[in-house]
Amino acid sequence: MIVSRLNKRLEVLGRRLMALMPGLWTDTPALFVLSTGRTGTETLARLLDLHHSIDAYHEPHPQLLVERKQARLEVYVQPEKYRRIFSESRSTPIWKSGRRGKLYAETSARLTFFAPIISQLMPNAKFVYMHRHPGDVVRSGMRRGWYVDHPADYARIEPGPQEEAYHCWRSWGAFEKICWYWDAYNRFALDFLDSMSADRVFIMPCQMLYQGTDIGLLFDFIGLDKPDDEKIGEILSHRYNSQLESEFPKFGDWDSEMKQTLYMIAGDTMRRLGYPLV
Incomplete structure (x- = not known):
């Protein structure tokens, strides 16, 4: 009981120190993922967690759902606000990992829009950018009811008044909105990565x-030995957080109008990622 109380006090102390003294972040290594989601981030967390030197988390709490929605629009104009949100929400697990001599790794797509302040606050942090063909992400979102009746829609990103999509938003259906969603996430990530040195990005x-x-x-890239191939194979043989059965055609079965809508909304970003517009 005494040891448990002491550990809790140490955690509180560590959280306060890291939140109030940004210099304590400077030498702390960590790994974060940029992604739209629906790209295998839970599988990646399980792979990373195979290594004894990594503490890997998929979607730790607080999940920062509403904050990520706002961060996409505000992180570059209000960096101090999002630096504070990030440090207060993640100081404890990062501090605990460091205390155990482990690398903190978070694969949640919800920190994608926090990347600019994370990179400044933690100069030893590295980033993995995971991307997936837009047709697959759109199909997954449609099958899950995104922008229609999904319980997390209140926190899903939407365009701001300064964006062209803002003026189309009310007339768009879920399909167009998810096409835009894919484009917005990946465009933000690519623009951020353009500002980063190659040794910090995978x-x-x-x-x-x-x-x-x-x-x-x-x-x-992380600087660690690869875990056992057999254990890696066991994880890759499963599909975590897989989609429940629901009807929506695969990209190859889309009609020309659907594909043209995707290209109109996300074509430039598809080109940047090498996805063919066919």
């Missing part, structure tokens, strides 16, 4: 994860 198409190719390169 680009990981979701096929690389699902096919198990070049997993060793990911751990090389």
